[in-house]
Amino acid sequence: MLNIRKEFGTFVANDNITLQLKKGEIHALLGENGAGKSTLMNVLFGLYQPEGGEIRVNGKTVEITDPNVANDLGIGMVHQHFMLVENFTVTENIILGREPNKYGTVNVKDAAVKVQELSELYGLDVDPNAKIEDISVGMQQRVEILKTLYRGAEILIFDEPTASLTPQEIHELIEIMKRLVNEGKSIILITHKLQEIMDVSDRVTVIRKGKGIGTVNTSETNPDELASLMVGRQVVFKTEKTPAKPTEEVFQIKDLVVEDYRGIPKVKSLNLSIRKGEIVGIAGIDGNGQTELIEAITGLRKVKSGHILLNGQEITGKKPRKVTEAGIGHIPQDRHKHGLVLDFPIGYNIALQTYYKEPISKGGIIDYKTITENANSIIEKYDVRTQGPMEPARALSGGNQQKAIIGREVERDPDLLIAALPTRGLDVGAIEFIHHRLIEQRDKGKAVLLISFELDEVMNVSDRIAVIYDGAIIDTVIPEETNEQELGLLMAGHSDKGNSLEVGDNGHV
Structure with a gap:
């Protein structure tokens, strides 16, 4: 891609950027959120047409x-937000738009055989007949990879591929990418995670504010240098904070039981308390009840039994608006599904929690000037x-x-701020910013509940860490008195002595 220029009105998203990909390499594309990475790849994949520049494939x-x-040229893209039909099978999704016909009938059976062969060839271990709604996020991503391979892709674009994956799934994906390049494929990897770049890529091209900063060999650089190139300044990876000064208890969960839609308990007699002026991090492998716990606290899911108290007042089973009005701020784990109305202006989204109150609403009439002033x-x-x-x-x-969601929630001055995966898919500059905002809330005497799958984030930001396993809090540790190995063992249901932990019906270990 030579001197690519892409404009949206007067905004220049890509300002004469050059990216050159060699056959058989993993080439990382690095930049802050909004730097123009996805835009550049959408140009390569044919979703956008550039205003200038030239694209060459094999010269x-x-x-x-x-x-x-793009597909005909051997270019495939695995999008950050998967493009899958949930009630279709794996095979039906893969052949969608390229259905094999036999006498005017779609031949799904033959397609499934080819999908199985591709899955085995690249070690993807995907069941061609499984429904998308029944498989994990990591497996859905493998389906997206298979979809590109089925169409004959030689160049694969991965857009933030690890944003929604567990550590184990990330490790498996890295092995898959290495296998693909060993088979002669070439990969462009968009990611914010500097360690992943160091682990898997051959070269890195850095973009900052729509401009190409340069390309470096991964073996000749380091995470600190890459972070500085990306944001234009030195980035502090270790969040500096003074020791917490917690006071009285502000939030309590007592013997909470929450079920999924099938009636299977996902949160099992869980107990937790948080004091004013502290950040409590919940560490756990995805799927151990974190989602159900957050949804129960915020009124998005029914509680089977137990109690949730804020400032001594019962909020169990209250509607989401009543929960937020009681003094809870919620940064949801899926910003698209539960955080924003994507087709609304960002200013309206910032007003979603307060549009019906003064000064925005007076006598039932919304003052759009105040919405704009508040948003600005x-x-x-x-x-x-x-x-x-x-x-x-x-x-x-x-x-x-x-950042807009965090601004909206923090400015309401909640007594408890729930931050669920607050830095998922974000660059190091944005992560640094968000961590500082969470610590600011703590230092104002507020309580913060942090749920994250990133161990370094939990260790770095939390004052106490509660480990969740199989729907129950099995231990609480102090970050300065533990390490990632001990936490990892607890998260997997094992103590540091190698003993397996079993959770009984009452939630006790």
Whole structure:
């Protein structure tokens, strides 16, 4: 890709960027949220048409007018947000748009055989007949990879592929990528995770604010240098904070039981308390009840039994609005599903929790001037990079969407701030910013509940760490008195002595 220029009105997303990919390499594309990485790849995949520049494949200049042309040229893209039909099978999703016909009938059986062969060839271990809604996020990603391989991709674009994966799934994905390049494929990897770049890539191209900063060999650089190239300044990876000074208990969970839609308990007699002026981190492998716990606290899921108390008042089973009005702020784990109305302007999204109250609403009439003023204040204070409060939320990068949500929730001054996967898919600069905001809340005497699958984040930000396993809190540790190995063993249901932990019906170990 030579001197690619992409404009959206007066905004220049890609300012004459050059990216050169060698056959058989993993080439990382690094930049802050909103730097233009995904835009550049959407140009390569034919979703956007550039205003300038040239694309060459195997030395030949090509014009990629849509994704079908990209597929015909051997270019496939695994999107950050999967493009799958949930009630279709794996095979039906893979052949969608490229259905094999036999006498005018779609031949799913033969396609399933080919999918099985591809799955075995690349060690993907995917069941061709499984429904998407029944398989894990990591397995869904493998389906997306198979979809590109089925279409004959030689160049694979991975857009933030590890954002939603567990540590084990990340390790498995890295092995899959290495296997792909060993088979002669070439990979462009968009990621914010510097250690992943060091572990898996051959070269790195850095983009900052729409401009190409340069390309370096991974073996000749380090995470500190890459972070500085990405954000234009030195980044502090260790969050500096003074010791916590917790006071009285503000939030309690007593013997909480929460079931899934099938009636199977996912939270089992869970007990937890948080004091004012402290950050309690919940560490655990995905699928151990974290989602159900958050949804129960915030009123998004029914509670089977138990109690949730804020400032001594029962909030168990209350509707989401009543929960937020009681004094809880919620940064949801899925910002698209539960955090934003993507087609609303970002300014309207910032007002979603307060639009019915003064000063925004007076006598049932919404004052849009006040919405705009309030939005501009939060946009400036939280460094939300946008063209203005009327820009649709979906047009913002993930990091800027997250900053807007955090601004909205923090400015309501809640007694308890729930931060669920607050830095998922974000760059090091945005992560640094968000960690500082959480610590600021703590230092104001507020309580913070942090749920994260990133062990270093839990260790770095928390004052206490509660380990969740099989729906119950099995231990609480102090970050300075533990290590990632001990935490990892607890998260897997083992003590540091190698003993297996069993959770009884009452939630006790």
